[in-house]
Amino acid sequence: MTITTINYKLLPFCLCKSDPSIDTTTMSNVATKVAVVGGGISGAVCASTLAKNGISVTLFESARGPGGRMSQRREISEDGKELLFDHGAPFFSASNSDVLRLVHEWESKGLVEEWKENCGSFDCISKKFLDIEQEAPNKKYVGIPGMNSICKALCNETGVESKFGVSIGRLECLDDEKWSLTGLDGQNLGRFSGVVVSDKGIASPRFTDVTGRPPPLDLSLTPELALKLQDIPVSPCFALMLAFSEPLSSISVKGFSFKNSEILSWSHCDSSKPGRSTASERWVLHSTANYARGIIAQTGLQKPSSATLTKVAEELFQEFQSIGLNIPRPFFMKAHRWGSAFPTASIAREQKCLWDRKKRLAICGDFCVSPNVEGAILSGLAAASKLTEMLSCL
Structure with a gap:
């Protein structure tokens, strides 16, 4: 997919944090406090960019840490070994100049590095590897030491206050052009001059199907945005995490797609x-969307049970073994469900984010630009640009 280059030249802000005459301890008391909901790469990039432009940011993330689909899973094997898996996004590429500028900055800080292994595809009918790349058109980048390292660093930058394990119960637009946020437990989370939502689920009808509660963001407040956010198509997926005592020497590449498999992608x-x-060889497998939909149709949208995940893990591994590469039994095996993390549509390709100027509300994520890490970054930059331009005029 070709992504148009946009230069996000953020306007100078009246309280510049790089000015030594400004007491940054008072930043939390200025009128320009922004709440960012969601600590995935889009929300983290947005929060960091806002903070660099002198805006005080509070980021809320329901999970224990940042990352979203770029999170890293920590597991402990039966014999006590720590096992780490990038079970969502395995790597990312970039071609847009604004994104590459950020990537090079992260490289200089040791947050990302190029993954130079070859990838390809495997045909499950002919039992052969195909299309093994000798030189990829774009570099494959990974976070160091995990994919979530980028989000961790962005969420810890000066000017960003990150609150993890906090689920938003309600976002309310007040008469004084402020936003009030309430936690799922009823806790008052504060008032803000603007809000960025980087989690599409917070305003989706699907939220009610999964939780039984109304979405935290009442879309009747923004009818135009509501139309675009209705029923964004997603591709569900099960991830299987495997750890082996010895390298899988029969596999000639370190990443590959499956052709002619109804179960593995x-x-x-x-x-x-x-x-x-x-210390061990660790692999991550992703299921096909059709396989995941079949399981969800049987078990529902709620969090899958341990029995369901065990069944899924065995079925995915059996398919992996059946491809004829003499794959031994792993000493660790566990499945994880990604229910709606992979969007299959782009709802704001030109604007890069959804924006309600009157309400000072931006909605960003990969579902706005393109369903990949680069798209999420571009959308976060766009949301930060909209709010910075708006709030600099106050």
């Missing part, structure tokens, strides 16, 4: 990435 050797432990 992608696999990669997580331990082959730079900065990872090589």
Whole structure:
């Protein structure tokens, strides 16, 4: 997909944090406090960019840490070994100049590194590897030491206050052009001059199907945005995390897609990435969307049970074994469900984010631009640009 280059030249802000005459301890008391909901790469990039432009940011994330689909899973094997898996996005590429500028900055800080292993595809009928790349058109980048390292760093930058394990129960637009946020437990989370929502679920009818509660953001407040946010198509997926005592020497590449499999779509050797432990060989497999939809149709949208995940893990591994590469039994195996993390549509390709100027509300994410990490970054930059321009005029 070709992504148009946009230069996000953020306007100078009246309280510039780089000005030594400004007491940054008072930043939290200025009128320009913004809440960012969601600590995935889009929300984290947006929060960091806002903070660099002198805006005080509070980021709320319901999970224990940042990352979203770029999170890293920590597991403990039966014999007590720590195992780390990038079970969502295995890597990312970039071609847009604004994104590449950020990536090079992250490289200089040791947050990302190029993953130089070859990838390809495997035909499950002919039992052969195909299309093994010798030189990819774009570099494959990974976070160091995990994919979530980028989001962790962005969420800890000066000017960003991050609150993890906090679920938003309600976002209310007040008469004084402020936003009030309330936690799921009823806690008052504060008032803000603007809000960025980087989690499409917070305003989706699907939220009610999963939780039984109304969405935290009442879309009747923004009818135009509501139309675009209705029923964004998503591709569900089950991820399987595997750890082996010995390298899988029969596999000639470290990442490959599956052709002619109704169950598996992608696999990669997580331990082959730079900065990872090589004490064991760890692989992550992703299911096809059709397979995941079939399981969800049987079990529902609620969090899958341990029995369901065990069944899924066995079925995915059996398919992996059946491709004829003499794959041994792993000493660790566990499945995880990604219910709606992979969007299949782009709802704001030109604008890069959804924006209600009157309400000072931006909605960003990969579902706005393109369903990948680069699209999420571009959308976060766009949301930050909209709010910075708006709030600099106050």
